C-alpha cells in the first residue's frame with residue numbers, strides 16, 4: 001500500500017515537472033532555435049534593403065545624367081543646320097564622336113577620324129541611309145503600362161497598343177490626357193506598372209509572353225543577384241526588363257524629331273544622337289563612349305566601402321570600373337543589382353558584399369549561442385530535476401518509514417504486553433501450584449518486561465535525536481559487556497544459545513553506563529533475533545591501540561555486503577514488510593552507532609568467517625587524564 005502510494009506520488013510529481021518545466025522549456029527553446037534560424041534571413045533582408053537603396057540612388061543619378069545629356073546635346077546642336085556647322089559643333093561638343101548629316105536620304109560624314117567613321121557606318125550607316133531596321137529598346141513597364149493599368153486586378157487583356165516611347169521621348173500630351181480622362185498620367189502609369197511587375201511574378205510572366213507574341217525581343221539579364229535567390233530553391237536567371245523591337249529610322253522620325261538610340265554590337269554599346277533640323281534634314285552624332293563612361297563613373301558613390309563594392313556592369317557583364325579588392329569578385333553574382341535604363345540596354349548597377357561569409361558566420365554565431373544556451377538550460381533542468389527527485393524520494397522514503405515505524409512500534413509493544421498479561425492472569429488464577437513453573441512464568445514476564453523497556457529506550461533515544469548529551473563516568477567497558485550478557489544469559493540459554501565471554505584486561509573508558517548498555521542490548525538481541533538453528537553468541541573484549549574493542553559475534557543469517565552499510569541507517573530493515581519473519585523497528589543499530597560516536601568511537605559490521613555476523617564496538621580508552629581520543633571509521 002505504502003509503496004503504491006509512493007509510486008503514484010512520484011508519477012504525479014514527474015508529470016508536474018514534465019508539464020510545468022520541461023514542456024514550456026522545450027517550447028521556448030524551439031522558438032529560440034527557429035528565431036536563430038530566421039536570423040540569417042532577417043540579416044540578409046536588412047542588408048539587401050540597405051544596398052538596394054544605395055544602388056537605386058546611383059541608378060537615379062545615372063538616369064538624371066542621361067536626361068541631362070540629351071538636353072545638353074539638343075542645346076549645343078540647336079544652331080547646327082548644314083554640313084559646315086558639323087565640324088565646329090563636333091569640336092565644341094565633347095560628347096560628339098562622329099557627327100553626321102542626313103540630307104535627302106544621303107548620309108554625309110565630315111572626316112574627323114576615318115577609323116571611327118568606319119565603325120560608325122558599320123553600326124548606323126544602313127539604318128540611317130537605306131531604311132534598314134535596328135532594335136529599339138524600351139522598358140517592359142513603359143511598353144506594357146496601358147495593359148497593366150487597364151487590367152482588372154486578376155485578368156489581363158493583351159491590347160496591342162504597346163509602343164516604343166521612352167526612346168522617342170515621352171508622349172507630350174500624356175498629362176493633359178490624364179486630366180481629361182481622370183486617369184493617372186503616363187509617368188504615374190509607368191510607376192504603377194513597374195510596381196505591379198515587381199510585386200507579382202505572374203504579371204511579369206504574362207507581360208513577357210505577351211510582349212514576345214507582339215514581336216518584342218526578350219533577353220536574359222547578365223547577372224543573378226544573390227539576395228533575390230535566398231528564398232528560391234534553385235537559382236533562376238531573370239529576364240531583363242528592357243525589351244526591344246526592330247524599327248526603321250523612318251518610323252522613329254515619324255514619331256519624334258530627336259532621340260538617343262543605343263546599339264549593341266560585338267564591340268559593345270554605341271549611342272546615336274539625332275535631331276531633325278528646321279529644313280527637314282537630320283543632323284546628329286555618335287557619342288564618345290569614353291567620355292560617357294567617365295561621366296557615369298563621376299555619378300557613382302564610392303566604389304568600395306567596408307560592407308560592399310559597387311560599380312556599373314556593361315552589356316557584356318564587365319565592370320566599367322573595378323575597385324581593387326583582396327577578394328576575387330564574381331561579377332555575374334552580385335548581392336543586389338538594378339538595370340539602369342533602356343538607353344543603356346543590359347547595363348546594370350550592382351553591389352557585391354565585401355565579405356560574403358560575414359552574413360552566414362554572423363548567423364552561425366547567433367545560432368551557436370542559442371544552441372549552447374538551450375543545451376545549458378536543459379543541463380540545468382536535468383540536474384535540478386535529478387536533485388529535486390532525489391530529495392523528494394528521500395523525503396518520501398523517510399515519511400514512509402515513519403509511518404511503518406508507528407505501526408511497528410505499536411506491534412512491538414503489544415507482543416510483550418500480551419505475554420506479560422497472559423502469564424500474570426495464569427498466576428492470579430492460582431491454577432498453577434508448581435513453584436518451579438510459577439518461577440518460570442515470573443522469569444518470562446521479567447524478560448518480556450526487559451524487552452519492553454529496551455524498546456521504549458530505543459524509541460526514547462530516537463526521539464531525543466542527535467542533540468542528546470551523555471553524563472559520562474569512568475567505567476570498565478568489558479565488565480559492562482559481561483554484566484549485560486549475564487543479565488540476558490538465562491533467557492538466551494533457554495532459547496538454546498551457547499554463550500562465550502573473553503576479556504584480557506580491564507578496559508577503562510569514559511562513558512555513560514545506560515547508553516553503552518543499550519548498545520550491547522541492541523546488538524545482542526539482534527544476534528538472538530537473526531539466528532536460526534546455529535545458536536551461538538560470543539563476546540570478546542580486547543585492547544586495540546588506543547581503543548577498547550568489544551566484538552559480539554553470532555552464527556545467524558548474516559548480512560549481504562550490499563546491505564552492510566545501510567543497516568546503520570534509521571528505520572532501515574533488510575526485510576521491511578510488517579509481515580517480516582522477525583519484527584523490529586530498524587532503529588537498534590542506528591542508535592547503537594549514534595551512541596558509540598557520541599563516545600568518540602564507532603560500531604561496524606564484519607561478516608564472520610564460517611557464517612554469521614560480527615559487530616565491533618570501538619570506544620577510546622580512558623587513562624584518567626580526562627582525554628578520550630576520537631575514532632571515526
Ligand code: ADP
Pocket residue numbers: 522526527530554556557558559567568572573574575583584585586587588589590613
Ligand atoms: P531491527 O529492529 O530491524 O532489528 P536494527 O537497526 O537493529 O533494526 O537492524 C537493522 C537490520 O539489520 C535488521 O532489520 C536486520 O535485517 C539486520 N541485522 C541486524 N543485526 C543482525 C544480525 N546479527 N544478523 C543478521 N542481520 C542483522
